[in-house]
Amino acid sequence: MNRRINSLFASRARRPAPGYAVGVMWDGRIVHASGYGMADLEFRAPITPATGFHVASLSKQFTAFAVLLLAADGKLSLDDRVRRYVPEMPACGARITLRHLLHHTSGLRDQSPLLKLAGWRPMDERTEGDVLDLVQRQRRLNFQPGEDFAYCNTGYTLLAIIVRRVSDSPLRVFAEKRIFKPLGMTATRFRDDHTELVSGRAKAYKREARPFQFWVPNFDLAGSTGLHTTVGDLLRWARNLLHPWVGGADVVQALLSPGRLNDERSVAYGAGVEIGFHLGLPTVKHSGWDLGYEAHLAVYPTQRFAVAILGNLSPLQPWLKARRVAELCLAGRFPERPVATIKLPKAELSRKTGVYRHPRNGMVLWVTPSRGGLQISSGRALGAGSGVVLKALDSSTFRADDKTTTVVFDDTGLTMRAAIGVEQRFERAVRWVPRKAALKAYAATYLCPELDAHLTFSVAKSGLAAAQRKSLPRAVSPACKDTFTDDKATYAFTRGRGGKVEGVTLSFERVHHLRFNRL
Numbered sequence: 001m002n003r004r005i006n007s008l009f010a011s012r013a014r015r016p017a018p019g020y021a022v023g024v025m026w027d028g029r030i031v032h033a034s035g036y037g038m039a040d041l042e043f044r045a046p047i048t049p050a051t052g053f054h055v056a057s058l059s060k061q062f063t064a065f066a067v068l069l070l071a072a073d074g075k076l077s078l079d080d081r082v083r084r085y086v087p088e089m090p091a092c093g094a095r096i097t098l099r100h101l102l103h104h105t106s107g108l109r110d111q112s113p114l115l116k117l118a119g120w121r122p123m124d125e126r127t128e129g130d131v132l133d134l135v136q137r138q139r140r141l142n143f144q145p146g147e148d149f150a151y152c153n154t155g156y157t158l159l160a161i162i163v164r165r166v167s168d169s170p171l172r173v174f175a176e177k178r179i180f181k182p183l184g185m186t187a188t189r190f191r192d193d194h195t196e197l198v199s200g201r202a203k204a205y206k207r208e209a210r211p212f213q214f215w216v217p218n219f220d221l222a223g224s225t226g227l228h229t230t231v232g233d234l235l236r237w238a239r240n241l242l243h244p245w246v247g248g249a250d251v252v253q254a255l256l257s258p259g260r261l262n263d264e265r266s267v268a269y270g271a272g273v274e275i276g277f278h279l280g281l282p283t284v285k286h287s288g289w290d291l292g293y294e295a296h297l298a299v300y301p302t303q304r305f306a307v308a309i310l311g312n313l314s315p316l317q318p319w320l321k322a323r324r325v326a327e328l329c330l331a332g333r334f335p336e337r338p339v340a341t342i343k344l345p346k347a348e349l350s351r352k353t354g355v356y357r358h359p360r361n362g363m364v365l366w367v368t369p370s371r372g373g374l375q376i377s378s379g380r381a382l383g384a385g386s387g388v389v390l391k392a393l394d395s396s397t398f399r400a401d402d403k404t405t406t407v408v409f410d411d412t413g414l415t416m417r418a419a420i421g422v423e424q425r426f427e428r429a430v431r432w433v434p435r436k437a438a439l440k441a442y443a444a445t446y447l448c449p450e451l452d453a454h455l456t457f458s459v460a461k462s463g464l465a466a467a468q469r470k471s472l473p474r475a476v477s478p479a480c481k482d483t484f485t486d487d488k489a490t491y492a493f494t495r496g497r498g499g500k501v502e503g504v505t506l507s508f509e510r511v512h513h514l515r516f517n518r519l
Helices: 002-008 056-072 098-103 111-117 128-137 153-167 171-183 231-242 248-256 318-329 346-352 436-442
Strands: 020-026 029-036 038-040 227-229 274-278 281-290 293-300 305-311 354-357 364-370 373-377 388-392 397-400 406-409 413-417 424-429 444-448 453-460 463-468 477-480 483-485 490-495 501-507 514-518
Touching (some): 002 029, 002 318, 020 231, 020 318, 029 231, 056 098, 056 153, 056 171, 056 248, 056 293, 098 153, 111 128, 111 153, 171 231, 231 248, 231 293, 231 305, 281 318, 293 318, 346 364, 346 373, 354 477, 364 388, 364 477, 373 397, 436 501, 444 501, 453 501, 463 477
Antiparallel strands (some): 020 029, 274 281, 281 293, 293 305, 354 364, 354 424, 364 373, 373 388, 388 397, 397 406, 406 413, 413 424, 444 453, 444 514, 490 501, 501 514
16 A cells, blocks of 8 residues: 555655655554655755644634634633624624634635735735734625635634633644643644744745745734644544544534534535545545645545645645545545546537626636636636636536536536535626727726725726736736626626716625725
8 A cells, every 4th residue: 555655646756846745544543654755955855754834724623623622611602703702803794603703604805815905925924913904994794694605714813813812822822732732743833923943844835937936924823824733743633533532522523513504504614624525435624725835634534544645835736646545545445436527529518618607796707618628717718727627527517627626507507516615606697898999998096995905907908907016917808797807806897877987896716895996
């Protein structure tokens, strides 16, 4: 088995490049632990099983566990309003509870795209106070609490604040005392000071014009991110999920229980963990990504099996590697077989291409031809690799290249079923192609009161272009009437009296209907 696992990562071991640490646990025993690639390219330090990594959103399950421990202690209730502990919450968030934050059903807008829109660069230092400032400025939620699911880092930053205010200890200290030390996770900590030195840590890299470049998350944040750990420590944590000791069975069960919406629909997300299936086997998993660091932990409860993969280059996609490791180790145990993809006639694929719009949040998706199948993207996909590739399973059902998302087409639209959250419906829209002269109506500068940020549209040779502080202008493509897209966002312009354009709202995956007013 070890030889077959090694073969999956052999390309990283053959040359000086960033790579992975990989750990596998079965029946409570670590059966494979190895490093592939370099932790530090400058000093040629190799990755080993003891190498520490920033694991980004894998942090969330530990933050959630801390909150659940406080609930078990009787210090708080999951149905408490967040405002009880964070009076800085704006009026629009008055009904949000801790349970909403845990399950990403609060409707709060996500901190990361908001900071980008406000002009922050990826490696700018960011603190808890910066996020609280964003929260206080929010004037509208993505949706009413409990009405929908939208992954939200903001909620987990608030949970870390709540842990500190309830326990009188920073999350870092609370987690060390109540989680990491009892489990023997001696290499794990919440790193809430980005200047802190950490021995044996992997550095993160990206590959763009030059072979490799540093990519450093300068975050003084704990809760949504900030955890530093090793594959061995993550497997110790996985053992506690399979055989609860720290926290006990009730707390672990609360962590693994899916959330519910107001209409009683189940959300494929527990408290900081994704709840799902892999070829019929139940899974508890989560991924993380922050500026070159990538992480994945997958636990298969019925098989008493877990795999942890940590990487230091984007994109390495450890979640896909983890699936392959599980399929090697658990061969013959999966109730379902992989469904083979098929090729559909070009005419049938063509009928599915076009523009689709979400009826509630206004987001637009483009479906375009790609490599014998389709690709789907938030902006108009102009070439291979610019969208998510879809391969047909039958005449109406397609699987994305992440192996976990399916898209089902029908006569009026498409339904997207992702690994987490709830399914989302997009209706087919009428494609709109305005004349270039008509684009002048949108050319202006717009101000977002929530962010005190400007967005400027101008007419260029290629069409309409958008620009904001600290970023280069980017082309936006007309999608449907008064609506444009780029590779991330949907821009829906609104008109006032006399038909003059008076504003624009932005919709991202995690930020809906963010208003900018024309100056």
